[in-house]
Amino acid sequence: MYALVDCNNFYASCERVFNPKMEGKPVVVLSNNDGCVIARSNEAKEMGVPMGAPAFEYEKMFEQNNVQVFSSNYALYGDLSDRVMKVLSRFTPNIEMYSIDEAFLDLSNFPYHDLEKYCANIRRTVIQETGIPVSIGAAATKTLAKVANRYAKKRKREIGVHILNLQEEINHALTATDIEDVWGVGGQYAKLLKGTGIRTAFEFTLLQEEWVRKNIHVTGLKTLLELRGVPCYSLEQVPPAKQGICTSRSFGTLVTDYTTLQESVATFASRCSEKLRKQHSVAAMLQVFVHTNPFREQDPQYFNSKSVILSTPTNVSYDMAKAAITGLKMIYRKGYNYKKTGVMVTGITPEQSVQLSMFEHPKFAKNKSVMQSVDRINKIMGRDKVRLTAMGFDRTWKLRQEKKSPCYTTRWSDLLTIQV
DNA sequence: TCTGGGGTCCTAGGACCC
DNA sequence: TCTGGGGTCCTAGGACCC
DSSP states (O other): OEEEEEETTHHHHHHHHTOGGGTTSOEEEEOGGGOBEEEEOHHHHHTTOOTTOBHHHHHHHHHHTTOEEEEOOHHHHHHHHHHHHHHHHTTOSOEEEEETTEEEEEOTTSOGGGHHHHHHHHHHHHHHHHOOOEEEEEESSHHHHHHHHHHHHHHOTTTOEEEOOSHHHHHHHHHTSBGGGSTTOOHHHHHHHHHTTOOBHHHHHTSOHHHHHHHHHHHHHHHHHHHTTOOOOOOOOSOOOOSEEEEEEEEEEEEOSHHHHHHHHHHHHHHHHHHHHHTTEEEEEEEEEEEEOTTOTTSOOOEEEEEEEEEEEEOOHHHHHHHHHHHHHHHOOTTOOEEEEEEEEESOEEGGGOOOOTTSOOOHHHHHHHHHHHHHHHHHHOTTSSOOGGGOSSOTTOOOOSSOOOOTTTOGGGOOOOOO
16 A cells, blocks of 8 residues: 655645744745745635736735735745655655655555554644644555545545545545546646546546557556556655756846856856755756747747757866856847746766766866865855856846745744744 | 668657656 | 746657667
């Protein structure tokens, strides 16, 4: 049996932990740049705020209904996520941290008649020790555990736990699940399936395997089998090494000049290098992209990207920033309002197994110790305390974040004070 | 009239997830 | 005026190899 533990309305719940006045009130959290709604409390959902809603369209509605609005605070969410995962790890050694707010637990070794109690205990402990409410669904496959979790969240809100074990119960839950709510079925396939008369997860399980294989490919077939109780996905306790790493941002204001774009691109390249060093790997290729704002239809639009091959795979900030700037120079065009740039690195391999370039003088040891020192200083003194000049110092392109809550758990100056 | 067979690697595009 | 960011997998097609 797999259990899926999913934090309820995670970002919204995080905002409430240190601000209990918001209990029972509508809360929404916005994406970077305060752009879209990416998390909603139940109250906000019930008021009809859709996922992904542009914040500016709902500004009045938020005001009229006293909705608490927050910019996203990833330092806070990341830290609370770690705490939740730590609590879960006490209940089983076999855990897969699937996303910032979800974990699969392998409960195969637990006697089946205790499962409901055991899950209820997990749920109680998490909320008591972290303040984050969770829902738990358990079943024989991951996809069915997802179904069970959704069922627990929607129909058993008070209990918050649902176990799918008997075929009768499974069929009932599958019938109550719309096809577009199945894990692995997105908008496009849901449309296709509805076109052929399939509306629920249960109806989907009755389809022929060949048809699914042909029209929704092997991923669809795996979903079908998982819903029938045949496990196709196992627990991934050790996250596989990343194949690509990307850092990109939309700008708070539109950018037209080359220098500012270059500063942003150098910053993102440096950030990618940090991420690579953190996982002890190097990248062989770097891609830089720029684009204008597609929502401003009156503006001339420009999307472009350029790949740069790194002669020797690297994770050294200045090498990568240099490559990114080389690429940017090739695609920069005057006369556009740029909205977003980004840097992506691929061809990722372990640091220890780098193939040296035939024509380059090996200066690995030196670069490595410089980077290690920079990382160490920045860890103690704060991000970008030591930085590349190319990154600039003004950050005129920075994010808009007007409603960010304090970093209650990761910054001394933001520590909550209580007056008695 | 006829034109081999069996591969790999890379990229782009489309689907999906949170 | 204002519309996020970071990933995965699969397939098809082209270029290449012997």
